[in-house]
Amino acid sequence: MFGMKFFFYSLEHPPVHIHVRNADGTAKFEINPVRLIESHGMKTKDLVLAEALVEENKELISTKWIEFHGK
Structure with a gap:
């Protein structure tokens, strides 16, 4: 999306967060x-x-986080 990849790692930790990568760098x-x-x-x-x-999709991100990692 817009040259950005949004993802989380399988061994994540609270609080719920998402990583973003593009050609220039990364963010969390x-x-x-x-x-x-x-x-x-x-x-x-x-x-x-x-x-x-992220703001526009925070409910989806939270849902996917909980599906994968649990509460």
């Missing part, structure tokens, strides 16, 4: 509330877009 966002936890190399405009996409 907490889901509730949506906030940037860390980034490495991603441009500001890409971080803004990624955060908006």
Whole structure:
């Protein structure tokens, strides 16, 4: 989506969060509330877009996290 890959790892830890990767770097966002936890190399405009996409899809992200990792 927009040249970004959104994913989580199989051995994740709370709180619910998602990783984002694009050609320039990586970032990690907490889901509730949506906030940037860390980034490495991603441009500001890409971080803004990624955060908006995470906000728009936070219910889906949370559901998939719980399906995979449990509560």
